[in-house]
Amino acid sequence: MEIVWKAFAAALAIGIPALATAWAQSKIGAAGAGALAEKPELRGTIIILVAIPETMVILGFVVASLLLFG
Amino acid sequence: MIVKMSKVRMVGPKECSDNVLNVIQQLGCMQIERFEEEIESPEKRYHVTKKEITEKVYLEEFKQNIEELLSYLPEVEVRKSYINPVNVLDFLKNLVGKHKEHCKHIKEDINNLKQNLSSLEKHRSFLTAFEDIATEDYRLLSSDAVGLILKDKKYLGTLNSLVEEITDNAYEVFTRILDDKSIAVIYVFDERFTEPVRKKLSMENVKEYQFPEELESKSFFQKLAYLSDKIKNLENEISAKENELHNFAVRWLPVYQSVLNWINARLKLISAKNIIYETKYCFVIFGWLPSRDLEKLKNAISDHCLEEIDIKELEITQADLNRIPVMLHNSTYFKPFSLFTSFLPLPSYTSFDPTIFIGIFLPIFFGMILGDMGYGITILIISLAMIFLSKPDTTVSDAGKIFSVCAVYTIIFGFLYGEFFGSFGRHAFGLEPILVDREEEILTTAYLAVSIGVFHVLLGFVLNGISSIRSKNLKSLGTSIAMTVLIAVSVVLFVVLFKGEEGLLSMSLIWIIVGLTIVLTILGGLIAPLEILKSMGNIISYVRIMAIGLASVMLAHVTNMLSGKVGNIFLGIFIAVLLHLLNLLLGVFSPTIHSLRLNYVEFFGKFLESEGKGFKLLKK
Numbered sequence: 097m098e099i100v101w102k103a104f105a106a107a108l109a110i111g112i113p114a115l116a117t118a119w120a121q122s123k124i125g126a127a128g129a130g131a132l133a134e135k136p137e138l139r140g141t142i143i144i145l146v147a148i149p150e151t152m153v154i155l156g157f158v159v160a161s162l163l164l165f166g
Numbered sequence: 167m168i169v170k171m172s173k174v175r176m177v178g179p180k181e182c183s184d185n186v187l188n189v190i191q192q193l194g195c196m197q198i199e200r201f202e203e204e205i206e207s208p209e210k211r212y213h214v215t216k217k218e219i220t221e222k223v224y225l226e227e228f229k230q231n232i233e234e235l236l237s238y239l240p241e242v243e244v245r246k247s248y249i250n251p252v253n254v255l256d257f258l259k260n261l262v263g264k265h266k267e268h269c270k271h272i273k274e275d276i277n278n279l280k281q282n283l284s285s286l287e288k289h290r291s292f293l294t295a296f297e298d299i300a301t302e303d304y305r306l307l308s309s310d311a312v313g314l315i316l317k318d319k320k321y322l323g324t325l326n327s328l329v330e331e332i333t334d335n336a337y338e339v340f341t342r343i344l345d346d347k348s349i350a351v352i353y354v355f356d357e358r359f360t361e362p363v364r365k366k367l368s369m370e371n372v373k374e375y376q377f378p379e380e381l382e383s384k385s386f387f388q389k390l391a392y393l394s395d396k397i398k399n400l401e402n403e404i405s406a407k408e409n410e411l412h413n414f415a416v417r418w419l420p421v422y423q424s425v426l427n428w429i430n431a432r433l434k435l436i437s438a439k440n441i442i443y444e445t446k447y448c449f450v451i452f453g454w455l456p457s458r459d460l461e462k463l464k465n466a467i468s469d470h471c472l473e474e475i476d477i478k479e480l481e482i483t484q485a486d487l488n489r490i491p492v493m494l495h496n497s498t499y500f501k502p503f504s505l506f507t508s509f510l511p512l513p514s515y516t517s518f519d520p521t522i523f524i525g526i527f528l529p530i531f532f533g534m535i536l537g538d539m540g541y542g543i544t545i546l547i548i549s550l551a552m553i554f555l556s557k558p559d560t561t562v563s564d565a566g567k568i569f570s571v572c573a574v575y576t577i578i579f580g581f582l583y584g585e586f587f588g589s590f591g592r593h594a595f596g597l598e599p600i601l602v603d604r605e606e607e608i609l610t611t612a613y614l615a616v617s618i619g620v621f622h623v624l625l626g627f628v629l630n631g632i633s634s635i636r637s638k639n640l641k642s643l644g645t646s647i648a649m650t651v652l653i654a655v656s657v658v659l660f661v662v663l664f665k666g667e668e669g670l671l672s673m674s675l676i677w678i679i680v681g682l683t684i685v686l687t688i689l690g691g692l693i694a695p696l697e698i699l700k701s702m703g704n705i706i707s708y709v710r711i712m713a714i715g716l717a718s719v720m721l722a723h724v725t726n727m728l729s730g731k732v733g734n735i736f737l738g739i740f741i742a743v744l745l746h747l748l749n750l751l752l753g754v755f756s757p758t759i760h761s762l763r764l765n766y767v768e769f770f771g772k773f774l775e776s777e778g779k780g781f782k783l784l785k786k
Contacts (some may be wrong), residue, residue: 140509140766147763151703154710158612165609 106160113156120149167519169456169493173482174463175204176451178475183212183442183449186475187435187784189466194785196455196463197491198441204452204480205443212442212449222436228255229429231262232422238269239415240408247420251428258425269414276407283400289377290393295342295350297390310360312367313375316349325351328366333359350375431786438784454491454781487637490515492778499571500525502564506762510770512778516637518629520774524765527622528568531761533575534618535715536753537604538722539597540587542576544750545569569754587746588722604712604719611712619708620657622764623701624650626772633773645689652682653701704768710760718756721749 128142174196178186190196200211292313316322322341329337337355344350353363367374381389443450455463460479467475482490492512496504496519503525510520536542552566584592584599591597602610631646659675686694729742 137509140506143759144763144766147759148767150710150760150763151707154707154713155703157713158706158709161608161612 102163106163109159109163110153110156113152117149117153120152121146124149167494167496167522168513168515168517169495170458171454171482171490171493171515172457172460173201173480173486173490174453174455174460175201175478175480176453176467176475177448177478180444180447180449182475183439183444183451184435185470186449186451186467187438187442189470190451190453190463191431191435191438191784191786193459193463193466194783195459196453196784197782198438198451198453198784199489200441200443201452203485205450210443210445212439212444214436214439218436218439222433224259225429225433225436228259228262229426229433231266232426232429235262235266235269236419236422236426238266238273238411239419240412242412242415242419244416244420244423247424249421249424251425254421255425258421262422265414265418269411272407272411276404276411279400279404279407283397283404285378286393286397286400289381290390290397291344292350292375293390293393295344296340296352299340299352299354310357311352311354312360312363314351314353314367314372315344315375316351319349322349322351325353325372328370329353329355329363332362332366427786434784434786456493484638487516488514488777489779491781493781494519494521496521496525502567503528505561505564505568510766511776512780514637514775514777517633517775517778518773520765520770523769524762527765527769528758528761529571529575531711531764532572532757533577533579534615534711535757535760536572536576536718537579537583537715538585538587538718538753539577539580539591540585540746541750541753542573542578542580545576545754546573549573572758585719585722587742588719588726590722590726593726604715605723608712608716611716612709615708615711616705618711619705619768620653622708622769623705623772624653626769627653630773633775641689645686645694648682648685648689649697649701652679652686652698653705655679655682656698656702701772704771707768708764710764714756714760718749718753721752722746725749 124142124145128138128146131138132142176186190198292315314325316325322339326339329339333355337353337359340352340354342350355363364374377389381392384392443452460477464477467477492515494504494512500521504521506524506528507519507521513519533542549566549569549572552562553570556562556566579601580586582599582601583604584597585604586592586595586597589605602614604611627646627650631643631650634640634643634646655675655678659672659679662672662675683695683698686698690697725742725745728745729738732738732741
């Protein structure tokens with residue numbers, strides 16, 4: 097039974113941040129695409145901005161890995 | 167790297183100022199600047215003479231005329247003009263007005279002819295669409311026709327009903343779709359219905375297709391023949407006019423271009439005079455130039471027999487640090503990587519050129535993430551093709567150079583991980599992982615990634631310390647040292663606690679962390695401790711090296727498994743190639759973005775000061 101709870105916890109640990117990252121990236125991506133249409137020179141900044149929320153899912157992945165293999 | 171700059175002062179007799187500025191402009195290595203704090207009492211800003219103002223007005227008007235003339239000329243490859251612009255200046259000034267009017271006139275003629283041509287081509291396109299029905303004799307003799315252009319087919323039914331009502335169903339309708347997707351319609355009926363149909367259409371606000379007046383009395387074929395002749399004549403006329411302009415451009419463009427370049431250079435020089443200082447007998451010029459070019463400047467001045475000019479390198483003060491212009495110069499290896507740093511703001515003079523760090527760390531991170539000999543070799547072949555098949559110094563060639571370096575690291579890490587198209591290398595060649603097995607040892611790979619993060623973030627703080635020493639900012643230096651020690655101690659504490667060795671050592675480390683946090687709060691204010699948490703987050707962020715790498719490994723593993731289970735060797739190979747290609751595409755895109763992000767956010771955020779000012783040279 098413990099392994100089921102562990103797997104469930106790991107799934108939550110990665111699933112919820114993944115949804116949060118996806119939501120944040122959709123907002124940033126849409127705004128970024130609009131900004132790029134007017135100022136193409138901002139592409140570097142926008143790449144960074146889009147990549148920033150990925151930290152959430154990476155942290156979720158770390159927690160999930162520790163739960164499963166740690 | 168950021169080029170070392172020298173602050174210089176040039177003093178000499180007033181009458182030599184023009185020659186000195188000329189030499190500076192020819193060398194094109196110096197930025198002239200005002201230094202109000204360096205000037206002494208007899209020195210004042212240069213007073214522009216009436217003669218110089220007149221010359222400026224004269225040249226600006228001349229420039230405007232030439233630019234207008236050039237706007238009428240076609241783009242042609244021209245020879246280099248060897249005529250000295252100064253010798254032909256007055257001659258061309260008198261001529262440019264006439265030339266401008268002449269070319270303007272030709273250009274206007276061409277535009278009018280093209281407009282006529284476009285209109286006639288529209289009529290011809292309409293007639294050509296119905297060429298087949300015009301061959302029927304009866305329609306040409308006893309019938310009349312009404313033509314229309316419709317934007318949408320849905321109106322056709324209503325129109326048919328209208329015509330049907332008047333002609334009592336004695337009509338024929340022909341439709342054709344034209345090149346612009348509009349619909350051309352012709353109603354053919356007996357001549358006696360012509361007027362009633364036209365009247366009805368007019369009442370319903372339907373506009374009949376109108377031919378030019380000269381075509382109204384002509385038959386269908388006469389119209390077509392007339393239009394074809396007219397179009398041919400117009401095309402010949404346009405071609406003749408364009409040739410005339412082309413010949414003019416070939417003859418005069420080199421001279422005008424050379425004069426325009428000379429005028430631009432001269433205007434820049436006159437503007438530069440506003441920045442220099444003067445006394446009753448002397449001029450004083452201040453400016454910045456790369457230290458390596460100082461000797462070159464001195465030699466050029468003495469070559470022009472201007473020995474009486476005194477060139478002195480001044481000491482760069484604390485106040486100057488924020489105004490030193492920044493010039494970046496990188497070696498052949500690092501140059502292509504500026505593709506990724508060109509859109510970042512310029513670093514300040516006391517900071518570092520980010521290109522070097524991108525050049526070092528991007529390929530390493532890329533290699534660590536992708537880490538597969540098969541993918542590495544494929545990328546290397548593609549990138550070498552990009553280098554050799556494209557023109558040098560283009561974006562494609564630079565991208566090829568960057569990815570060739572990344573590919574080499576991918577091969578190296580692929581060897582260390584024992585991967586060749588995923589687990590294929592193990593089964594086919596008996597490859598074994600030397601460093602770590604990414605498929606099995608997930609946590610070990612994560613620790614490896616985090617340890618690289620610790621090194622990278624600590625390096626960022628060390629570089630910030632060096633930058634603080636350069637800018638003589640002791641507070642920032644203190645913060646950098648405290649942060650570096652604090653992170654190092656935190657990592658040691660983590661390892662100690664992870665091993666379960668609680669006791670005196672861990673307590674001592676905790677007290678060191680508390681002490682350093684207090685020091686940080688004193689130095690950087692209440693927000694400084696938050697930087698510790700941010701840095702910890704930054705370090706953990708390096709786990710992405712493992713996470714994205716693992717995704718790539720798993721995809722390769724699934725590809726090999728799938729292709730092996732198909733049962734047909736050719737289908738298996740096809741699936742393997744297709745899926746490995748997909749993995750390769752993801753494997754190029756994802757590691758690039760994430761390696762860049764680790765550099766931009768986690769690393770550059772620690773030390774890069776982006777307040778640099780561009781180097782504006784006085785040059786031709």
